[in-house]
Amino acid sequence: MSDPGRATEVARYAASDLDAFVRTALTELGMAAADAALCSEILLDADLRGVGTHGIANFAWHLHYGPGLRDGYVNPRPSIEVLRDAPVAAAWDADRGFGPLVAHRAMSAAIDKARDTGIGMITVRNGCHFGAHAYFVDLAAAHDMIAMSMTHTGPVAVAPGGLDRVMGTNPLGIGVPSADDHNFVLDMSTTAISGTKALFAARAGTALPWGVAVDETGRITTDPDARSQGGLLPLGSTPETGAAKGLGLGLVVDMLSGLLSGTGSGLHQHYSPEWCQGYWFLAWRVDLFSDVDEFREQVAEVTRTVRSSRRVDPATPVRVPGDRGAEARRWQREHGVELLADVVARCEEFAADIGVPFPRPLRT
Numbered sequence: 001m002s003d004p005g006r007a008t009e010v011a012r013y014a015a016s017d018l019d020a021f022v023r024t025a026l027t028e029l030g031m032a033a034a035d036a037a038l039c040s041e042i043l044l045d046a047d048l049r050g051v052g053t054h055g056i057a058n059f060a061w062h063l064h065y066g067p068g069l070r071d072g073y074v075n076p077r078p079s080i081e082v083l084r085d086a087p088v089a090a091a092w093d094a095d096r097g098f099g100p101l102v103a104h105r106a107m108s109a110a111i112d113k114a115r116d117t118g119i120g121m122i123t124v125r126n127g128c129h130f131g132a133h134a135y136f137v138d139l140a141a142a143h144d145m146i147a148m149s150m151t152h153t154g155p156v157a158v159a160p161g162g163l164d165r166v167m168g169t170n171p172l173g174i175g176v177p178s179a180d181d182h183n184f185v186l187d188m189s190t191t192a193i194s195g196t197k198a199l200f201a202a203r204a205g206t207a208l209p210w211g212v213a214v215d216e217t218g219r220i221t222t223d224p225d226a227r228s229q230g231g232l233l234p235l236g237s238t239p240e241t242g243a244a245k246g247l248g249l250g251l252v253v254d255m256l257s258g259l260l261s262g263t264g265s266g267l268h269q270h271y272s273p274e275w276c277q278g279y280w281f282l283a284w285r286v287d288l289f290s291d292v293d294e295f296r297e298q299v300a301e302v303t304r305t306v307r308s309s310r311r312v313d314p315a316t317p318v319r320v321p322g323d324r325g326a327e328a329r330r331w332q333r334e335h336g337v338e339l340l341a342d343v344v345a346r347c348e349e350f351a352a353d354i355g356v357p358f359p360r361p362l363r364t
Contacts, residue, residue, distance in 0.1 A: 011344055012336030017359035018056060019044055021347075025059070025356045026098075029069040030076035035101050042100040046132040047337050050328030051187075053196035054132040056339060060346040063273055064099055064128035070354060073273040074098055074128050080105065083262075088113055089121040091261065096276070099130030103149075103279060107136045110283040111143055118288045123261035124279035127151075133173025134187040134325060140283045141177035144292045149173040150280040152258040152266035157191045157232040157250065160243040163218050165231045168266040169195045170253035177286065178322075179296040180303060185322035190250035191232040198224055198232060203342050211237040256280040336362045 019040050026036035046055035059065045068074030078097025082090055090109065094102045106122040113120025130136075133149045140147035153168030169189040176184040189195075192212040201208050202224035213227035214220055220238075221227060235246030258265050263278030286292050309318045317323075332338065339347070344361075351358035 009341040010338045011341065011361035012338055012364060013359055013361050015044060015048060015333060015337050018047070018337055021351070021356065021359055022056065022059060025066065025351070025354060026069070026076070028354055028356055029066065031069070031098065031101075032077060035076075035098075038104060039098060039100045042104065042135050043131060044337070045135045047339070048329045048332050049132070049134060049325035050332070051132050051134070051325070052338070052340065052343070053194065053200055056337075056347060057196075057200075057343045058129070058131060060343070060350040062129060063271065063275070066350050066354070068128065068273065069098065071273070078102060083125075087117045088119050090123075092122060092124045094124050094127040094279075096126055096128060099128040099277075102127055103130035103136055103281075104139075106279060107139055107147065107149065107281045107283070110147070110281045111140055111145060114140075114145055114283040114285055115143065119284040120282070122279075122281045123257070124281075125261040125263040125276070127263070127277045127279050129277060130279070132187055133171055134175075134185045136281070137173040137175030137187070138183055138185050139175075141175055141183040143283075144177060144286050145283045146177070146286060147173075147175045148280075148282045150253040150257040151277050152254045152263075152269070153195065153277065154269040154271055154275065155267050156195050157234055158214060158218070158230070159247050160234065160239040163216070163230075166267065167191070167234060167247060167250040168254065168269075169232070170250040170257075170266065172249070172253055176299055177292075177296050178303065179293070179300040182322050182326040184299055184303060184320065185325060187321070188235075190235050190246050190253055192235055192237050192246070193232060195232065198227055200340075200342075202228065204340075211241075253280075336364075 022040035023036045027033055043055050064074055069076055075096045078095035081093040083093055084091040106124050110120035110122045136149050137147040150172045152170050155165035157167040159166050169191045171189045174186040178184050207222040208224050210222055213232050215226040215230040234243045236242030254266050257278040257280040261278030269275050286295050303320045306320050307318050348358045
């Protein structure tokens with residue numbers, strides 16, 4: 001068990017040191033060197049963007065990352081099967097491949113199809129968790145494309161007015177190219193809070209925000225342990241504040257990534273070594289609809305207008321999706337990647353188990 005008192009402490013690590021650790025660990029676990037370098041980049045991207053729940057933290061404990069590779073129920077060298085193929089779309093079987101690796105190949109395939117035909121869509125069945133969506137939807141911007149991604153999860157959330165868990169966190173991502181210094185990147189769960197954030201709160205012994213979870217009686221709770229007996233709430237939280245919209249979005253994600261891919265609904269998936277996920281990726285070219293440079297500038301103008309809103313608190317900036325990630329990346333590249341003590345302990349334990357040393361933190 002983690003020490004709740006230490007779980008909120010942080011240490012800083014050089015991004016290059018963490019990258020070297022993950023690359024070495026992945027190759028030790030059977031992955032080809034080039035794939036290990038790519039997957040390390042993807043995982044570390046989440047930490048650099050400030051999404052510490054979906055980067056190195058996943059690698060050390062999540063069944064679909066390091067432990068799954070070690071124990072043989074995640075494939076480090078998948079033979080992806082193309083089940084159906086057309087100029088604009090394809091359906092794949094992931095062969096239980098390491099999630100970030102398969103997701104990168106799938107989004108890249110969607111981009112390739114869009115380059116040829118204007119639009120590309122890929123579904124993937126039999127997949128593993130691939131982490132944050134931001135990295136993958138941001139790939140398309142370099143090709144003057146807009147991208148979307150969706151993936152379902154096992155049931156963790158209740159419907160408005162219900163007591164049973166009928167929806168996963170079911171995240172989605174949208175990336176839009178911008179003339180700004182970073183793109184518009186939306187990466188969100190369709191629940192009021194991600195499942196991993198709730199898990200981290202339980203480990204740290206900290207309260208949940210109000211309105212993100214209910215206990216077993218359906219009453220809103222801030223106790224992460226009570227949440228585990230009840231469930232998360234859809235985006236919108238309550239019927240009065242729009243929870244039906246979050247439920248609707250979450251079910252759309254389940255249908256497009258789970259049912260359309262042939263994986264099946266997330267309602268029948270549970271966290272275990274046999275758990276699998278479906279993916280849905282889409283990319284399309286901006287130049288089919290508008291001048292690319294003009295579109296990029298208009299996107300930047302819209303986001304700048306939002307940021308220039310009058311502030312409630314002068315010290316707290318108004319942000320749009322993508323801003324926090326860009327700010328975090330700049331800060332952590334300069335000062336080091338912050339990892340919670342609980343994450344470090346798990347990483348050190350896993351590193352010792354596979355015989356790959358975990359790096360030392362930076363001196364502060």
